[in-house]
Amino acid sequence: MRISGKRVIVTGASSGIGRALAVSLAGRGAVLTIAARRYDKLDEVSREIAAQFPDTPAPVAVRCDVTIAGDVSTLIGGAVERLGSVDMLINNAGISVYGETRLTRPEDFRRVMSVNFFGAVQCMLEVLPFMRRQDSGLIVNIASVAGLHGIPFLGAYSASKAALIATSQSLRTELADTGIRIMIVYPGYTDTEIFEREIMVGGGKRPPARYAPVNEVAEAIVHAIERGRRDLIMTRRGKLLSVLRGAAPAVVERVMRKMASELRDPDEPRRDPGES
Numbered sequence: 001m002r003i004s005g006k007r008v009i010v011t012g013a014s015s016g017i018g019r020a021l022a023v024s025l026a027g028r029g030a031v032l033t034i035a036a037r038r039y040d041k042l043d044e045v046s047r048e049i050a051a052q053f054p055d056t057p058a059p060v061a062v063r064c065d066v067t068i069a070g071d072v073s074t075l076i077g078g079a080v081e082r083l084g085s086v087d088m089l090i091n092n093a094g095i096s097v098y099g100e101t102r103l104t105r106p107e108d109f110r111r112v113m114s115v116n117f118f119g120a121v122q123c124m125l126e127v128l129p130f131m132r133r134q135d136s137g138l139i140v141n142i143a144s145v146a147g148l149h150g151i152p153f154l155g156a157y158s159a160s161k162a163a164l165i166a167t168s169q170s171l172r173t174e175l176a177d178t179g180i181r182i183m184i185v186y187p188g189y190t191d192t193e194i195f196e197r198e199i200m201v202g203g204g205k206r207p208p209a210r211y212a213p214v215n216e217v218a219e220a221i222v223h224a225i226e227r228g229r230r231d232l233i234m235t236r237r238g239k240l241l242s243v244l245r246g247a248a249p250a251v252v253e254r255v256m257r258k259m260a261s262e263l264r265d266p267d268e269p270r271r272d273p274g275e276s
Ligand SMILES: NC(=O)c1ccc[n+]([C@@H]2O[C@H](COP(=O)([O-])OP(=O)(O)OC[C@H]3O[C@@H](n4cnc5c(N)ncnc54)[C@H](OP(=O)(O)O)[C@@H]3O)[C@@H](O)[C@H]2O)c1
Pocket: 011, 012, 013, 014, 015, 016, 017, 018, 035, 036, 037, 038, 039, 041, 064, 065, 066, 067, 091, 092, 093, 094, 095, 115, 116, 119, 142, 143, 144, 145, 186, 187, 188, 189, 190, 191, 192, 193, 194, 195, 197
């Protein structure tokens, strides 16, 4: 796919992978609408892009909480009104919950599902009528390696990403005879704000992991879009997991059990940035 001139909406573009994706796509001439709740951060991204790429239209920043249906309608309806339609939607907005699943409250499950799953679904349902009308479009869903299998201490987060993957796969087959494509991205650990802002329910500590630089992750995603990839599994471990979960489930379970016992930490308290 040639990105230049494409009308692209990126959710969760105020930081991390979404912000880096916006910069990378703008560098290739995309006409961007960027969305998130923190308007000041979005505005900063828009100004940065305008200064860096003066030949590309500055991104339009839209304050949007993807868990609010009215916000999503305004985001997508506004982009269509301004630009005529939408060529690409990148569902990137996401939050994380970490810790023992038995300590995860029903409201923690609901919070992560409402952003990572229902938020993405809401955006897809809003954009699909426009894409169907023009019989073309690309929806890129940012899932996670953690959606390939339930990961210890990520019970709620893994569930939200597994749900997003399943719905993306259903849609992909239903839309196979149309010009609309669905791409699923499975990033591994990436150096972003998500870990500072996540809900820690307690009982487990984060593993010492290698965090990929966010610009590398965004570049890999944009390359995959250009090459028309259907799925992008981003780490060696992720690729191994996607093969072994079917071929050798007992091995995967042994590795996960070892990980759970190494990361279990009863002294790890509950911390919720949203509660403070
Ligand atoms: N970092 C990793 O290791 C990793 C690994 C695999 C997958 N991912 C996925 O990558 C995506 C981006 O995450 P990130 O790591 O870049 O984290 P991040 O820096 O925290 O970015 C998350 C983005 O989502 C937005 N967001 C959160 N809740 C929202 C809501 N209700 N409505 C609209 N926007 C919302 C945030 O903006 P506001 O707060 O301004 O709304 C922010 O722009 C997520 O889907 C995440 O699950 C990340």
